[in-house]
Amino acid sequence: MAKLLEVASEMEKKNSPKRVDGLSKIYGKALYVDDIPLNGVLHASTIRSSCAGGVVEELTFDPTFDWTPFVVVTAQDIPGLNAIKMLENDQPVLVDRVFRHAGEPLALLAHSDRGMLETALCHVHVRETPLAHPVFEIDEALHAEGTIIPDNVYTDYLLNKGDVEQAQKNAECFIEERLMTSSQEQLYIEPQGMIAVFQEDGVLRIEGSMQCPYYVLDALEQCTGLDKDKLRVVQSTTGGAFGGKEDYPSMIACHAALLALKAGGLPVKLIYERGEDLRVTPKRHPSRSLVRLGANREGELQFIDMDFAIDGGAYRTLSPVVLSRGVIHAPGPYRCANIRVRGRAVATNHPPFGAFRGFGAPQSIFALEVAMDRLAAKLNMDPAELRRKNLLHRGDVSPTGDLVGEDCFAQEILEAALIASHYEERRDAFRHWNAAQHNTLRGIGLATFAHGAGFTGNGELYLASRVFLQAHADGQVEILCSNTEMGQGAATTLVQIAADALQLPMEQVHLAQTDTARVPNSGPTVASRTCMVVGDLIEKAAQCLLQKLRAEGGLSQTFTSAEFSAVCFRMQESGKDLLVTASYQPPVDMLWDEKSFTGRAYSSYAWAAYIAEVEVDKLTLETRVLNFTAAQEIGHAVHPQIVQGQIEGGVVQGIGYALYENVLWNQFGVMANDRLTNYIIPTTADIGPLQVVLMEKGLGAGPKGAKGVGELPMDGPAPAIVNAIQQALKIDVAQIPAMPELLLDLSRAQRGSQCQ
């Protein structure tokens, strides 16, 4: 407890400066893409397929309708390649004939009047021959006869360590479970949208809501056939993303660009309405896991065997990398000699699933952590004790076969969480509560996990990120990178890192607008990498800038802001350049074999233990989270308040994933509950006290040893909550969301079986 208090007070002492983007957002001055004023703008709309795959036989524009004031774009109008640039060129920008899911774009329309656009949509007729047997479920797709792609498997990975078959023969205790997670919508506040306009110099400028400007630039180059110097991508103020604006902005940008190419110089605005956004943009991959765990009588894990499958939807998009992260995180932060994880990304006729905070890890961690509690039950052991026996220590071998070094705090963080949540006390109190005649049943559940920050394996090496720092004659310093502020606080954190390293006040440092005409490619804003990987580059660039100013401008060892400015001014006057660059260099011990899934998958892992206390209404089976404790070792909190916000937000999103967020599909495999009235996320009224415990050991790869924290808090809530519900109701819950309807079914089935 003393250690925790120390951590807390240390945190309070730290400076959490105000967010650099805060006031403009609070005052409503920040311009989101739909707010940007434009003269003579054309509004755009997308004509889409209705069936879950098939063939477009005919696309007819009613000849009696006057189409002259409209801009119409079909697949025939694409100057470049008709494919969205991603891992593989399998997804068309516009369907030519064959399509794989409902809601695929077939044609684009633009007009200066929104009302006319709506009228015109009634005069477009699409005749489709639907696919005879579309598939919407993972196992159905794996066994289907007619397939979308060979075997309906995009990617098939195997992580194999030791000998599971042999270990199974010797295991004294054994469980086998089948666990499912549903999809989840990111539900960023701002729906997606893009503006395309030709500048006077002939450059096609695309501006909009996005995470990854260089992905958009690459996609535009491929689709329009224009050279990169004729293309410019600018990020507008982005109202949330959570992964949902990683790949799909490329699609919307290509559409807006194609319309602009035909619009004769007029700007084109393509903004999705909420329902359209929910129906067609990518969501979290649904998953199905078959888990087998074996242990000896003492509770030491003998083997972990998981068949992990995710629904990739109708195109490959990002599924292979989502799968790879899911597979690597599947065995958890445990010591186990025999591990086999088979991972498959499966093709179905849903719209493609994509990136969402956690990126495959929440799905496999859910499966493992719920299975761990079942194993604990079978061993008649407390779930915390089972984890204590198996969590990694320094010097152990990790699930991917590398040696666990000094930066391992799995055990410490579990103990911190148990203390902070009064775990044993609550567990005993709940036992008494449940024995008494109350209207509710209570339970406490936990999950222990680690989340790797940055791109998986050699990903960062391939990205080869670069950042620039540009000092100006007035002493102001600009950070030039392609990483985006999307609500998470990156702008503030990056400015803070640079200001800190430059020994300048934050007011003197600015994050340049993310504009591919100015900023280098520092990689996408994903994978909990911005603060850790890009922040580290910025810190290095800052040191480089200081070195330059000292060497070439005579800057003192310790200096005032005024001296810094004076040196910048002098250097500028004498024609010296004030730009420095930093490029990514992988850590020396970062060896990863992508084929065998062995080696070091991530430069840093954050360690976490989450504990949920829940109460379930006996009559209605509604679950309420009474208390939630999120404890994590994150290396170093650059901006403690932003870190806390990230963790609280992630936990709430995780509570939604566990209890409320139920993506329903219509007969065409498209999201049916496509409104905020029926896609339910928790509100503040649903969230009980949430305790964030930060442990900072300073060994991460980022500035002052920071690690990425963006995705981590998404991993733990769902298994912790389900484990708590299982304890409260004494039933097995094998899927999320754990809706009251599901719990009612399960509890009635259980009562039925007890009667027999």
Next chain:
Amino acid sequence: MAEWLRPRHMNEALRLLAELPADHHQIISGGTDVMVAQQLRAPRDIAVWLDLSAIPELKMVEVTAEGIRIGAGVTLSVLRRHPEVQKHWPMLAASAAVTGAAPIQNRATLGGNLCNASPAADNAPVLLAYGARLEIAGPNGTRFLPYDQFHLGYRQTALAAHELLQAIHVPYLPGGSRAYYRKVGTRAAQAIAKVGIAAWIHFDAGQGIIAARFGLASVAATPCLLPRVSHYLEGNNLKHVCEFTIREKVSSDIKPVDDIRSTAEYRLEVASRLVWEAIHDAH
């Protein structure tokens, strides 16, 4: 362009209504349902909007010898905070407080909640259980209608083409009355009901049940009563009430369906459990 009419008096509103094109107008007050529907549905050709929000008569709450008369335009915020409502009709204060969220309650009106005629209307169960009467104004004067005769079918009401709901009358309850209200929503706030239930039970000095009325939401095409349950309870004694029979009566009184928010099975089971709880825990 559509025309926007904002009368200042009830008579003026009725006169305007009588002249409006039948299928091309929309009555609006708080707009919390109407505006959402505008956004969602196919663009409907609305030539005239009749805005009732500037009519002072519709905003009045009057306590009478028989009970309370609530103008149809009284907002849910006013209702949930009204001391007389809180004291004598606590279920109504409670249902107003769980309709939408505070900003919705500031605009939404009690009359609008009824005339929108959603089967999930949050205040409907309470008014059914309390035995409310509606005061309906039309070109030929005012008529009174028991609220339980108002909902004719899915989103269909007993209002004639040129009529407006003017006020809702809720009677005082006799001594020995007990009440129970619960909304089971998709979440704690800003939720549409999966099941809404209000019960009023009139006990004699012992445990004998003189009268019982249950109002339910989201379990049929309209907000509805449970006539068979009431019939079974009336004249019965609490200690003789049988859970199995209650379940049987509930399942014959309601017709829940599967929809985007819940399942028929869940609604039936939870409705049965809550009716049972209401009978025993009403206070």
